[in-house]
Amino acid sequence: IYVGTVFGILTGIAGAILLARYIKKILFGLEPFAIAKVLKERNAILQSVREGIIAVDQSSTITLVNKAAxxxxKKAGINENPTGKKVTSYMPDSNLDRILETGKVELxxxxxxxxxxxxxxxxxVFVKDEIVGAVATFRDKTEIHLLAEQLTGVRLYAESLRAQSHEFMNKLHVILGMVHMHYYDQLAAYISDLVDHRENEIGFITKTVKDPVLAGFLIGKLSYAREAGAKLALSSDFQLPEPENAAITHELITIIGNLIDNAIEAVEKRPVKRIELKFDYADDILTIEVHDTGQGISDANLNHILQKGYTTKGEDRGIGLYLVKASLDKLGGDLNISSKEGQETTFVVYIPYKARMM
Structure with a gap:
């Protein structure tokens, strides 16, 4: 009896040790309190991110969905609780079932x-080289477009300010040199010309464009064009009032800024570097015309230049005109392009534009 009892106790202890090791291995060496802590941290992270997250198991059953998802x-009109449902019935186009089959990442x-x-x-999701599930993270593309446009607008603002600062420093260097050379008569004439030229430019813009943000942006673009060696001429037969919706200003900056930047690049190697920007406003329609003396656009490229990433200028390009189209789609506007290879190019933009009531 004693021998059997001792043997049973030893066998139980050995079995308990082996079972504990096996369970600990399954739990990746974590103690119960550590597992609870990890679970709480995971839930906090999943619920705090702005991207939607949905996870499925091997049988394509939805096991996890965060608040953002x-x-x-709900925004798409789906109010049912997805947990426990088949992803193929809840989101037929999710393609998570395909990920379970192929095991390939799709970004x-x-x-x-x-x-x-x-x-x-x-x-x-792999465990020991075996697919045990799949995870999809997603975000509304409209929000991403908005962020991209905001970043582009900030970049255009920064470029305009930099161009103005650079132009101002160049003029100060000229003035300093003329002072050192004692060319006081010529200096007086030079400063007078600068003041008259600046007053004419600023006076025309502030008189024509009543939106102070857009007016300041155009003044910066004039400096940017001069720095690039191009002549930017502004004209308008009608006064452009402030918009009823202030958000339109940002879209206009994206549209005008990218069109002017493209025009400056187009005339870079041309003997005549001239760009014309013309505004026309009537019947709640704003017409913007950007004409350049560049090399023109071939028919083959003309059909693709509004596509994202399409460019003939090298890598990491092809975004400007795509953003122009995105802004026009947002405003309900239209774009006409008139160009032939080896000749001048004209972009004409039509935008619904309601003036702010005074």
Missing amino acids: LKIF DKEQDLKDSVLLVNRVP
Whole structure:
């Protein structure tokens, strides 16, 4: 009896040790309190991120959805709780079932969800080289476009300010040199010409463009064009009032800024470097015309220049005209392009524009 009892106790202890080691291995060496801490941290992270997250298991059943994803689903008119449902029935176009089959990562893919367009990343989940599930992270593409446009607007503001600062420093160097050379008569004439030229430019813009933000931006673009060796001429037969919706100003800066930047690049190697910017406003329609003396655009390129990433100027280009089109789509505007290879190019923009009531 004693021998059997001792043997049973030793066997139980050995079994308990082996079982504990096995369980600890399954739990990656974590103690219960550590598991609870990790779970709480994971939930806090998942619920705090702005991207929507949805996870499925091996059988394509939805196991996890965060608050951002539920918000996007609700915006699309889907109010059901997705947890426990098959992803193929809840989101037929999610393609997570395909990720479970192929095990391949899919990044920055577009997905339609009712009236929304999502930008989605899909990745498989592996445990010991075996697929045990898949995760998709996504965000409303409209928000991403808005962020891109805001960054572009800030860049255009910064470039205009830099050009003005650079032009001002160049003029100060000229004045300093003339002072050192004692050319006081010529200095007086030079400063007088600068003041008259500046007053004419600023006077025309402030008289024509009543939106102070847009007016300041155009003054900066004049300096930027001169720094690039091009002549930017502004003209308008009508006064442009402030917009009823202040958000239009940002879109106008994106549109005008990118069109002028493209025009400056187009005339860079031309003997006549002239760009004309013309405004016309009537019947709540704003017409913006940008004409350059560049090399023109071939018919083959003309059909693709508004596509994102399409460019003939090298890598990391092809965004400017795409953003112009995106802003026009947002405002309900239209764009006409008139160009032939080896000749001048004209961009004409038509935008619904309601004036602010005084």
